[in-house]
Amino acid sequence: MPEPETRESWRLTGTYRSPVVTIDVRQIVGRASLMAASHIGRVALLLIEILRGLVEWRIWVPRAFEQAQNVGYGSLFVVMLTAAFAGAVTSLQAGYQFTGSIPIYYAAGVIVESIILELGPVLTALLLAGRIGARYAAELGSMRVTEQIDALESLGRNAVSFLIIPRVVAGTVMLPVLVVVADIVGITAGYLASKSSLGMTHADFVHGANFFFRPLDAWYSMIKSVAFGLAVTVVPCYLGLSTKQGAEGVGRSTTSAVVSASVLILFLDAVLTQLLLQ
């Protein structure tokens, strides 16, 4: 009987051959774009399923409330903390750059605008990508690999209305709410910082903020938030649902959920800024 090939015997007798790697760029690009296309296709199918499942509101509404509480309370503190620091730092930086002939109240405009237009939505969304994106992918992924999703379907239930819609709705509704909170906290922190270290008066700040702020900006911030809300929920849900191969697969889905949701947020940010701020 031949010796079983253990690690030891391999080390003693085996010859190590380095693998021959040929890199064909066309092949890599081709494969990657095929993969991307098939992911996009399946995310689109999931979106259609979500839209169709919305009629089953009796099922998803109560569950969405539960999820929303989770998302909201769970993320509130870290969102406020991040927004406070972002506001204060923006303020200090504006004070540092706006010296000389530029009137000081310009700084207030920069603080308010950059928080409402960019930092509030983007930082909050990135935080949620880590928090709820990871969570959704892990929950759904482990339900997938333990056949709980199959079990739900085997009982004639629609897994999309039971599991996906509540999560997507909760995230998409709560993200704008958290962004409003982040905006308020960020601006307050910016205001306090500019008062204490830039020597800006209350009147300066209000004047500067009003001078630059347009009501449209608030809408624009909300549109961004809703788009980000969809990104941080739909993508992780999709990746969670398509999990394969046990615990390792769940880990893989979780990581890629956070990474792809974050990248998608930055991408959408660029696209929406381009579209909306013409």
Place this chain on the structure above:
Amino acid sequence: MIELKNVYKRFGEHVVLDGVDFVVQPGETVALLGPSGVGKSVLLKHINGLIHPDAGEVFVEGMDVRLLKRRELSRLRSQVGYVFQYGALFDSENVFENIRLGITDDEAAKDRAFCERRVVECLGLVNLPPDTAEKYPAELSGGMRKRVGIARAIAGQPMYLLYDEPTSGLDPVNASIIDSLVEKLRDELGVTSVVVTHDVRSAFQIANRIALLHEGKIRAEGNPEQLLAVEDEAVQRFLGRDLDITLAQLKRYRTHGSSL
């Protein structure tokens, strides 16, 4: 009636089902035997559309499962209870909610009092005490989880039941309770069942017919006597280990005139 016609299924390069023909008549219990990894679970999942065949057809009550729309499929599935091999309980819900989700009639599921009665009743049928309802799946033993899975599958009073190894991992007493439950559901309610099992003995006891899945095909099928008479080496080898017992059983059936 369940009917699989020439079903092919492969995962990547690995051909699992290679032209399976499989019929279950109404009111019949068929045991599906076969070595581990041969594709018994995969076959079972074709019946309620959790897996679709690469080629071939699957009919349940005359409906082609592949072609059903979402709504029709969900109506069909609420008539087909499925006992998962590893339980597949919803681990964020307690046992009560797990079994309640098995009550597939939406009107009935809204009636709290009815659900409570039904949950206790189903727990009783699988020999679990009523206070199990409050527990979470993580607090149960493997065998208890399996039985909760059975309770969930029968809670909606389906006309078809697909059991994936319902008695593996159970002690002999509970295993025979589950075996009698399968028989009882057939005899009293006319439920049509497919039971995947490794337990040749219980297969011979509860099934009207036995099918042996081997190398992607139904290698042999028939009632216990017919199956024992098959002169196929693979079949005999598979039945071999339990053959003595089963022959003894068979004698008993012959003398007592059994329903088999």
